[in-house]
Amino acid sequence: xxxxxxxxxxxxxxxxxxxxxxxxxxxxxxxxxxxxxxxxxxxxxxxxxxxxxxxxxxxxxxxxxxxxxxxxxxxxxxxxxxxxxxxxxxxxxxxx
Amino acid sequence: xxxxxxxxxxxxxxxxxxxxxxxxxxxxxxxxxxxxxxxxxxxxxxxxxxxxxxxxxxxxxxxxxxxxxxxxxxxxxxxxxxxxxxxxxxxxxxxxxxxxxxxxxxxxxxxxxxxxxxxxxxxxxxxxxxxxxxxxxxxxxxxxxxxxxxxxxxxxxxxxxxxxxxxxxxxxxxxxxxxxxxxxxxxxxxxxxxxxxxxxxxxxxxxxxxxxxxxxxxxxxxxxxxxxxxxxxxxxxxxxxxxxxxxxxxxxxxxxxxxxxxxxxxxxxxxxxxxxxxxxxxxxxxxxxxxxxxxxxxxxxxxxxxxxxxxxxxxxxxxxxxxxxxxxxxxxxxxxxxxxxxxxxxxxxxxxxxxxxxxxxxxxxxxxxxxxxxxxxxxxxxxxxxxxxxxxxxxxxxxxxxxxxxxxxxxxxxxxxxxxxxxxxxxxxxxxxxxxxxxxxxxxxxxxxxxxxxxxxxxxxxxxxxxxxxxxxxxxxxxxxxxxx
Numbered sequence: 001x002x003x004x005x006x007x008x009x010x011x012x013x014x015x016x017x018x019x020x021x022x023x024x025x026x027x028x029x030x031x032x033x034x035x036x037x038x039x040x041x042x043x044x045x046x047x048x049x050x051x052x053x054x055x056x057x058x059x060x061x062x063x064x065x066x067x068x069x070x071x072x073x074x075x076x077x078x079x080x081x082x083x084x085x086x087x088x089x090x091x092x093x094x095x096x
Numbered sequence: 097x098x099x100x101x102x103x104x105x106x107x108x109x110x111x112x113x114x115x116x117x118x119x120x121x122x123x124x125x126x127x128x129x130x131x132x133x134x135x136x137x138x139x140x141x142x143x144x145x146x147x148x149x150x151x152x153x154x155x156x157x158x159x160x161x162x163x164x165x166x167x168x169x170x171x172x173x174x175x176x177x178x179x180x181x182x183x184x185x186x187x188x189x190x191x192x193x194x195x196x197x198x199x200x201x202x203x204x205x206x207x208x209x210x211x212x213x214x215x216x217x218x219x220x221x222x223x224x225x226x227x228x229x230x231x232x233x234x235x236x237x238x239x240x241x242x243x244x245x246x247x248x249x250x251x252x253x254x255x256x257x258x259x260x261x262x263x264x265x266x267x268x269x270x271x272x273x274x275x276x277x278x279x280x281x282x283x284x285x286x287x288x289x290x291x292x293x294x295x296x297x298x299x300x301x302x303x304x305x306x307x308x309x310x311x312x313x314x315x316x317x318x319x320x321x322x323x324x325x326x327x328x329x330x331x332x333x334x335x336x337x338x339x340x341x342x343x344x345x346x347x348x349x350x351x352x353x354x355x356x357x358x359x360x361x362x363x364x365x366x367x368x369x370x371x372x373x374x375x376x377x378x379x380x381x382x383x384x385x386x387x388x389x390x391x392x393x394x395x396x397x398x399x400x401x402x403x404x405x406x407x408x409x410x411x412x413x414x415x416x417x418x419x420x421x422x423x424x425x426x427x428x429x430x431x432x433x434x435x436x437x438x439x440x441x442x443x444x445x446x447x448x449x450x451x452x453x454x455x456x457x458x459x460x461x462x463x464x465x466x467x468x469x470x471x472x473x474x475x476x477x478x479x480x481x482x483x484x485x486x487x488x489x490x491x492x493x494x495x496x497x498x499x500x501x502x503x504x505x506x507x508x509x510x511x512x513x514x515x516x517x518x519x520x521x522x523x524x525x526x527x528x529x530x531x532x533x534x535x536x537x538x539x540x541x542x543x544x545x546x547x548x549x550x551x552x553x554x555x556x557x558x559x560x561x562x563x564x565x566x567x568x569x570x571x572x573x574x575x576x577x578x579x580x581x
Contacts, residue, residue, distance in 0.1 A: 045277060086250075
C-alpha cells in the first residue's frame with residue numbers, strides 16, 4: 001500500500017458514504033450534508049491524483065478542478081439551504 | 097489590442113450580461129430579457145450561416161488553443177441544438193410576458209428573466225463546449241438556474257419539488273465531476289480532441305460510466321427520473337416549458353457528444369442504456385395513464401419521451417452508433433418543440449378553466465379551444481403521426497432498428513406509441529365531451545394573444561417534419577460522428 005493509494009481509497013470511501021447518505025437519508029439537512037461529504041470525497045481523490053513524489057511538482061490542473069468544484073458546491077449548498085428554510089416557513093404557516 | 101467578436105462568444109455572453117442587467121434593473125427585466133433573447137437568436141442565425149457555408153467553426157478563447165486553453169466549436173449538431181434553444185426560448189419568452197402579467201406575480205416577473213437568461217447562458221455554453229470540464233461548469237450553471245425556475249411560483253409543492261431536483265442535480269454533477277477527474281488522471285487531457293484516440297481501458301470505461309450515470313440523473317432517465325414529474329408539473333407554465341423542452345436536452349446532448357469522442361463501452365452497456373430507455377417508455381406511459389392532473393401527465397410523457405430518445409440511441413447497437421445519433425437528435429428536436437408547446441398550452445388551459453384535473457375538464461363550460469387545439473397538435477408530434485417531426489424521428493429509429501435486426505426496439509417504440517395515444521386520448525376526451533356540462537358552453541371563450549406562441553410552436557412541431565431532409569443534412573455538417581468507430 002503506497003500512501004497515495006491509501007488516500008485515494010479513503011477519498012472513494014468518503015464519496016461512497018456520502019452517496020449512501022444522499023440516497024437513503026430522509027431528513028433534508030442531513031441529505032445536504034451527505035452531498036457535501038460526496039464532494040469532499042471527490043475533491044480528495046482528485047487532489048491525491050495530482051500528487052507526485054516530492055522532487056516533482058504536483059499537477060496543477062486537478063487542483064483547479066477541485067477549486068471550481070468547491071465554488072460550485074458552495075453556491076449549490078446555499079441554494080439548497082435557502083430552499084429548506086423557505087420550505088420550513090411554508091410548512092409552519094400551513095400548520096397554523 | 098482588438099478583439100474579434102464571434103457569433104459563438106455572443107451566444108454565450110449576451111444572455112450572461114442580459115441576466116446581470118435584468119437582475120440589476122428589475123423594472124426593465126422583461127424588456128432586457130426580450131432584447132437579449134432577440135440578439136442571441138441573431139447571433140445563432142449568424143453562426144448557422146457560417147457553419148452552413150464553411151463547415152464546423154472552432155474558436156480558441158483568448159488565443160489559447162486546446163489542450164491548455166478552451167476551444168469553442170460549432171458544427172451541425174450544436175447549431176441545430178442552439179437553434180432549437182433560441183427558437184423555443186424566444187416563443188416561450190413571448191408567452192411568459194402574458195403568463196406573468198398578474199398583479200400578484202411581480203416577484204415572479206422580477207426573477208423569471210435573470211434566471212431564464214442565466215439558464216440560456218448555460219445551455220448555449222454546453223452546446224459550444226469542447227471540453228468535459230467546461231461542460232461540468234455549464235451543467236452546474238443550468239442546474240442552479242433551473243432549480244430557481246422550478247420554485248418560482250413559491251408554492252409549497254413547487255419548493256418541495258425544487259429541493260428534490262436540487263439534490264438530484266448536485267448528485268448528478270458530483271458523479272460527473274468524479275468521472276471527469278478520473279478521465280484526467282488517466283489521460284492528462286480534458287478536451288474532446290485529446291480524448292478521441294484514447295485506449296478503452298477498464299478504468300476509462302468506469303470513468304465514462306460515472307459520467308453517464310451523472311448525466312442520466314440530470315436528464316431523468318428511468319430509473320433516475322424520480323425528481324422530474326413533480327418538478328416539471330409544479331413549476332409555472334413558461335418555466336415548465338423551458339425545463340421540459342430545453343433543460344433536459346442539455347444533458348442528453350452531452351451523452352451524444354461523449355459517445356462521439358470517447359471510446360464507447362461495449363455492446364452490452366449500450367443494450368443496458370436501451371433497456372433503461374425502454375423502462376422509461378413503459379413506466380412513463382403507465383404513470384401518464386394514471387396521472388390525475390394535466391401538467392403531471394405532460395411531465396410523465398417527458399419521462400417516456402426521454403426514454404425513447406435513449407432507445408433511438410441504442411437502436412442499432414455499437415456498429416450503428418454512427419447513424420443512430422441522428423435518430424436521437426431528430427427526436428430531441430421534435431420533443432423540444434412539441435413539449436414546450438404542450439406545456440404552454442396546458443398552462444393556458446389551467447389558467448382559463450381554473451384547474452387542471454383531467455377528470456373534470458369536460459365539466460367546465462369554458463372551453464379554451466385554441467389552447468386545446470395547440471395541445472392536440474403538439475400531441476400529434478409527440479405520438480409521432482405523419483408528417484410531424486416526431487414521426488420522422490420515430491421512423492428513423494425503427495428503420496435503423498429493423499435494418500440491423502434489432503426487432504425488440506421496434507416493439508418498444510410501438511408499445512410506447514400506443515401508450516401515448518392512450519394517455520393523450522384521456523385529455524382529448526375531456527376536451528371533446530360536452531354531455532357533462534350544466535351551463536351553456538362558451539365555445540370560443542378563452543382565446544387570447546397568449547395562445548399565439550404555443551400555437552406557433554405546435555405548428556412548427558408538425559411543419560418541421562416536412563423539412564426533415566434539410567435538417568438531417570444540416571446535422572451532418574462537421575461530421576460529428578464521422579470519426580467514431
